Amino acid sequence: MTVRVRFAPSPTGYLHIGGARTALFNWLFARKHGGQFILRIEDTDQKRTVAGAIEAIMDGLRWLGLDWDEGPDVGGPVGPYVQTERAELYCEWANWLVEHGYAYKCFCTPEELDEMRKEQMAKKEMLGYNGRCRHLTPDQIAAKETAGLNSVIRFKMPRNGETTIQDAIRGPITYQNSQIIDAVLLKSDGLPTYHLANVVDDHFMQITHIMRADEWINTAPLHINLYHAFGWELPVYAHLSLVMNPSGKGKLSKRTQAFDDDGQQVLVKVEEFQEAGYLPQAVVNFLANVGYATGDDREKFDAHEAIDSFRLEKINPAPSRLPYSKLDWLNGQYIQEMEPQALARAVKPFLDAQGFEVNPEALLVVMPAMSKRLKRLPEAIDFLRFLFDDVPLNATAEMLTHKKMPYDAAKRGFQEARDFVATVEPFNLDTVSTGLMKIGESVTTNEKAGPFLGQMRFAITGQQVSPPLFESMVALGRARTLTRLDEVLQLF
RNA sequence: GCCCUCAUCGUCUAGGGGACUAGGACGUAAGCCUUUCAAGCUUAAAACCGGAGUUCGAAUCUCCGUGAGGGCACCA
Numbered sequence: 001m002t003v004r005v006r007f008a009p010s011p012t013g014y015l016h017i018g019g020a021r022t023a024l025f026n027w028l029f030a031r032k033h034g035g036q037f038i039l040r041i042e043d044t045d046q047k048r049t050v051a052g053a054i055e056a057i058m059d060g061l062r063w064l065g066l067d068w069d070e071g072p073d074v075g076g077p078v079g080p081y082v083q084t085e086r087a088e089l090y091c092e093w094a095n096w097l098v099e100h101g102y103a104y105k106c107f108c109t110p111e112e113l114d115e116m117r118k119e120q121m122a123k124k125e126m127l128g129y130n131g132r133c134r135h136l137t138p139d140q141i142a143a144k145e146t147a148g149l150n151s152v153i154r155f156k157m158p159r160n161g162e163t164t165i166q167d168a169i170r171g172p173i174t175y176q177n178s179q180i181i182d183a184v185l186l187k188s189d190g191l192p193t194y195h196l197a198n199v200v201d202d203h204f205m206q207i208t209h210i211m212r213a214d215e216w217i218n219t220a221p222l223h224i225n226l227y228h229a230f231g232w233e234l235p236v237y238a239h240l241s242l243v244m245n246p247s248g249k250g251k252l253s254k255r256t257q258a259f260d261d262d263g264q265q266v267l268v269k270v271e272e273f274q275e276a277g278y279l280p281q282a283v284v285n286f287l288a289n290v291g292y293a294t295g296d297d298r299e300k301f302d303a304h305e306a307i308d309s310f311r312l313e314k315i316n317p318a319p320s321r322l323p324y325s326k327l328d329w330l331n332g333q334y335i336q337e338m339e340p341q342a343l344a345r346a347v348k349p350f351l352d353a354q355g356f357e358v359n360p361e362a363l364l365v366v367m368p369a370m371s372k373r374l375k376r377l378p379e380a381i382d383f384l385r386f387l388f389d390d391v392p393l394n395a396t397a398e399m400l401t402h403k404k405m406p407y408d409a410a411k412r413g414f415q416e417a418r419d420f421v422a423t424v425e426p427f428n429l430d431t432v433s434t435g436l437m438k439i440g441e442s443v444t445t446n447e448k449a450g451p452f453l454g455q456m457r458f459a460i461t462g463q464q465v466s467p468p469l470f471e472s473m474v475a476l477g478r479a480r481t482l483t484r485l486d487e488v489l490q491l492f
Numbered sequence: 493g494c495c496c497u498c499a500u501c502g503u504c505u506a507g508g509g510g511a512c513u514a515g516g517a518c519g520u521a522a523g524c525c526u527u528u529c530a531a532g533c534u535u536a537a538a539a540c541c542g543g544a545g546u547u548c549g550a551a552u553c554u555c556c557g558u559g560a561g562g563g564c565a566c567c568a
Contacts (some may be wrong), residue, residue: 008568009568010567010568012567012568039552043568044567044568045566045567045568047567048567051561087494100520106566106567109554110565110566113565117558118567119497120493121493123493124494124552125493125494126493126494126564127494127564128494128564128565129565130515143520152566154566155568170497170498173496175495175496175498175515176495177562178538179494179495180495181495181564183565184535184565184566186566187566189523189566191566193565193566193568194567194568195568197568213562214496214497214498214561214562214563215495215561215563215568216562217496217562217564217568218495218496218497218562218563218564218565230506232549239497241497241498241560241561242497242498242561244560244561248504248560248561249560250561250562251508251561251562286504289504289517290503290504290505291504291505292505293505293506294505294506295504295506295507296506296516297506297515297516298516298517299504299505299516299517299518300517310545316500316504316505317497317498318497318498319498319499319560319561319562320498320504321503321504322503322504322518322554323504323505323519324503324516324520325504325518325519326503326517326519327518327520328513328519329517329519330518331519332530336531370530371531372529372530372532373530373531374527374530375530383529383530393510400531411493412500425501440527449527450526450527451527452527453527454527454528454529455527456509456527457527457528458527458528461528463528463529463555464529465527465528465529465530466529466541467529467530468528468530470529471529489557
């Protein structure tokens with residue numbers, strides 16, 4: 001039997017990082033076993049459905065590289081993959097349950113249910129539907145229907161006994177059936193609730209393993225009883241731990257507007273990670289490290305390695321926070337591995353957004369130096385600002401000297417550098433570095449280029465922090481370097 | 493209130509009766525290197541929630557606490 005798993009988000013907004021992790025684990029499992037990863041849209045709550053959300057979710061998955069074998073856009077043999085397009089199916093099976101005595105019509109109004117809940121709270125009883133309509137006679141039902149009363153279909157949960165779910169991560173979990181209420185399966189608008197839709201779909205879509213978040217554990221016994229009523233084969237359940245707020249208080253939600261200990265904004269939507277300049281492979285690696293470990297101390301691994309090592313039983317059941325600072329480190333690692341071309345391409349949109357007109361050629365020279373410095377792509381903006389903004393150097397001659405390079409020596413150094421830049425052929429990393437090293441060594445009292453190069457770097461870039469001198473000069477180009485050196489010389 | 497889950501350094505984790513003096517990673521601190529900032533290298537500090545029990549032996553198994561989280565909708 002081939003493994004078939006699904007990721008089944010509601011189209012209520014964007015792809016949430018926790019959802020992305022659930023999707024990733026499902027995808028990893030499917031790929032590991034040569035099975036299928038299916039994308040299904042659970043849009044049975046019309047009130048919460050947001051236009052464009054399906055596209056946004058798919059964009060997020062695509063960005064992360066989580067490709068699906070069947071889904072709303074690519075279709076597949078057991079479609080459609082959007083639940084509102086399968087409404088008839090659910091209706092049919094809900095009625096089947098009613099006909100076979102596994103479900104019943106309930107005419108209670110929302111107001112009545114509200115009242116019931118209040119009463120239960122007051123009496124400190126178990127919360128939930130009390131089964132009032134469970135034993136309506138056919139005559140009573142007919143009477144209510146001719147009176148035009150709205151109804152829903154509720155599951156007739158067994159009142160006695162217990163239900164045990166065999167969770168692949170947590171082992172057996174047992175519930176007393178009496179604890180489980182008669183859940184609504186079909187709403188009065190004719191659409192199914194999650195409970196009915198997910199069971200019917202997972203059956204007909206031949207889903208073999210259900211990997212979903214911890215928050216669904218409590219609904220599993222209901223679902224199992226539905227499978228029993230239908231006489232369908234049970235899938236394997238595996239409940240993933242929850243992703244919590246950085247504070248450790250509560251689950252991470254889309255509304256989280258917090259900063260972690262490093263003062264970094266907590267990102268929640270996948271697209272926010274993209275906008276913040278994280279690489280998809282870093283995010284995938286990061287996510288795969290939360291609640292999961294290869295077991296051999298590897299922290300950095302690509303998707304293929306993750307697939308190779310993946311085992312359901314290795315998933316950690318404990319809830320966890322996202323270690324954002326580790327993401328920064330991972331992202332830096334992946335950036336370091338990038339070819340200059342690729343890095344330049346990745347950085348360009350961020351510079352563009354800043355209004356910096358990028359000369360790709362010049363950018364290439366500084367990329368090797370940048371790759372060691374960037375944790376997140378947009379950090380390049382501050383590093384490279386001097387390439388785009390020609391602001392006058394805000395300094396005095398005094399500031400350009402050094403205890404190993406007093407006034408006169410500094411002046412001579414800058415003058416020689418100016419003459420050198422004006423004439424050297426060609427003007428490239430090689431020639432510039434050897435030439436300036438020589439000048440530097442000749443003007444310092446310790447005969448080391450260091451002090452000169454440091455001051456020179458500041459003079460050229462005007463920045464406290466910048467790429468190294470030689471790369472910066474070559475990126476600037478001969479003409480602009482000369483202009484800046486002339487400015488510097490005027491200070492002396 | 494009821495039900496369910498979970499519990500190892502600050503954080504993410506390894507470990508599943510003896511190999512534990514509890515390992516790795518991020519972060520933090522110090523040092524080296526150095527042309528600023530990084531990167532890199534080296535080193536350091538840092539944890540088995542508590543209590544009983546089982547056992548020759550418990551981070552590991554059991555129970556009871558405690559703490560944290562989740563659920564108890566005509567939302568998913």
